[in-house]
Amino acid sequence: MESAKWDYLFFVCTVTACVFLSNYSFAVVLECPADGRTWVPLGNNCYCFFHLPKSSTIEDVREACRVNVPSADVVSINSEAENSFVTDYSHRIWNGTKNVWLGMSFNVDTDSLTWFDGLDVVYTNWMHGDAYSEDTPVDMCAILHTGSGKWEKVSCEEVSEKAVVCETPMNPPKEKVAANNQALLSALVILSVVVILVGSTVCWFFYQKKYSSSTVFTPFNYYPPFSTPNSDETFLVDAEERE
Numbered sequence: 001m002e003s004a005k006w007d008y009l010f011f012v013c014t015v016t017a018c019v020f021l022s023n024y025s026f027a028v029v030l031e032c033p034a035d036g037r038t039w040v041p042l043g044n045n046c047y048c049f050f051h052l053p054k055s056s057t058i059e060d061v062r063e064a065c066r067v068n069v070p071s072a073d074v075v076s077i078n079s080e081a082e083n084s085f086v087t088d089y090s091h092r093i094w095n096g097t098k099n100v101w102l103g104m105s106f107n108v109d110t111d112s113l114t115w116f117d118g119l120d121v122v123y124t125n126w127m128h129g130d131a132y133s134e135d136t137p138v139d140m141c142a143i144l145h146t147g148s149g150k151w152e153k154v155s156c157e158e159v160s161e162k163a164v165v166c167e168t169p170m171n172p173p174k175e176k177v178a179a180n181n182q183a184l185l186s187a188l189v190i191l192s193v194v195v196i197l198v199g200s201t202v203c204w205f206f207y208q209k210k211y212s213s214s215t216v217f218t219p220f221n222y223y224p225p226f227s228t229p230n231s232d233e234t235f236l237v238d239a240e241e242r243e
Contacts, residue, residue: 030170065166074103076115097147
């Protein structure tokens with residue numbers, strides 16, 4: 001019965017600590033930037049669609065994406081689903097078809113195309129087959145035609161007016177990060193206290209169980225101290241011995 005009682009206590013403490021941890025420690029919500037522009041979420045990324053008021057180069061576009069959001073850059077497309085999302089959502093933003101900059105460039109060191117975020121170009125949707133050929137210019141960039149979703153090679157110094165789609169990873173808000181860190185610290189403190197209390201209780205229980213049948217002090221018999229007989233008693237003893 002005693003063992004079952006302590007097992008139940010340990011179970012209740014453990015469940016309480018786990019519930020606290022699950023409710024407060026890991027409740028991290030990812031959000032898009034709040035910089036005054038409209039960011040649209042897709043997966044773990046956010047996308048901002050806008051149109052520059054004047055003709056611009058690819059570097060101008062990258063700079064525009066990073067305004068107030070240092071992690072943002074020109075969109076890189078890594079799947080058919082992402083390509084369809086950019087194409088379809090652009091129709092909700094702009095009337096007619098637009099040419100959207102892609103965050104891509106030609107790496108002369110590897111003779112291959114790379115995204116601005118450093119990832120290799122795996123998914124492609126070129127208008128005229130493979131983008132790479134012997135006449136590929138060193139300053140090659142790319143655009144997406146919103147009417148068809150197809151890509152086309154252009155010069156990075158192209159000055160014709162184009163639409164812009166910026167992309168950035170989702171991030172947890174700073175205030176929520178601080179709150180969750182505080183909750184995690186509180187949970188760890190509570191869990192530590194629970195573990196110490198349960199451990200101490202278990203040790204005390206086994207100690208009592210082991211030594212309950214024995215005593216700490218060795219029993220002994222009490223013997224009263226020797227008392228010296230008085231003079232009358234001594235006289236009677238001498239008289240009996242003479243007789």
